[in-house]
């Protein structure tokens with residue numbers, strides 16, 4: 341008797357990588373009514389369930405599918421990164437987590453609780469390819485993109501912590517300002533955000549989700565073309581080609597002129613305000629002349645400018661408050677809403693550009709740790 345060879349086994353996939361339609365499709369393919377997808381989706385995202393097979397409220401067909409398909413050695417798994425380390429800032433408002441992924445790489449996620457608003461700051465890549473010179477992540481280089489499930493799992497983790505420690509509070513805001521360049525990992529990021537903003541799931545309003553980019557123009561234009569309803573934050577850091585090129589190597593691919601033109605196009609297509617992030621670096625981009633040039637550069641754009649003094653990283657220092665406020669006055673006088681952010685979370689190295697250092701010093705593989713220079717914790721205060 342001739343046996344036909346077993347079909348090759350597909351590598352296991354994360355249930356969190358599948359959108360709602362994906363879960364429906366998997367159930368249907370297994371002969372289970374897609375009707376059960378709603379219960380599973382609610383358990384995954386509304387409840388943040390980690391032990392799916394033991395839920396008493398699932399109907400038998402779904403229980404059977406979960407028992408046969410999800411878990412060790414089966415077709416699907418859940419993204420549940422291990423907490424390798426965590427720390428609080430002295431003021432208790434910043435809570436940073438070092439999360440270890442299934443392949444051993446580590447990423448950092450931060451929960452911020454300023455002014456009664458709770459915001460998760462998540463990573464989108466292990467490392468970053470953009471190489472901004474003042475950024476700890478940039479100095480580590482790029483390791484790999486995160487999958488949608490690995491992005492989602494960070495938010496689920498933060499929400500679990502909040503439910504345990506502050507059950508009366510809700511996680512309403514999300515910023516993609518941790519490690520990595522979100523628009524360099526566009527498809528995974530958008531799939532994750534579709535899930536995170538689903539009203540049947542975590543239900544974080546799209547207007548409370550901020551995507552920060554250091555200037556990946558194709559991603560900016562794609563967001564506009566696809567009418568993505570999230571906030572766009574563009575990190576500039578320089579008001580002339582030379583000033584920006586000295587800090588942001590990506591300028592050699594897409595220069596400042598092209599970036600501003602793309603922002604104008606984004607604004608015209610979407611009618612949305614753009615948030616411009618400006619990391620104030622002492623002696624590099626914080627003069628009043630630079631502020632005047634910046635105002636000129638952004639003239640005609642519906643812009644809100646966020647000024648963030650750089651947190652200490654090797655070789656660079658943040659602008660002192662007085663000089664930062666003078667910079668802000670120039671921009672306000674030119675008619676731009678402009679916010680000067682306080683540096684926060686410095687004592688737990690959860691501020692801008694500090695994330696990598698702490699990850700590297702612990703159990704992270706040497707090539708994998710990361711940090712976000714221009715848009716990590718505490719840099720935005722979302723309305």
Ligand code: SF4
Nearest residue numbers: 468472475478713714
């Ligand atoms: S500042 Fe942001 S884009 Fe630049 S290297 Fe750091 S993580 Fe990447």
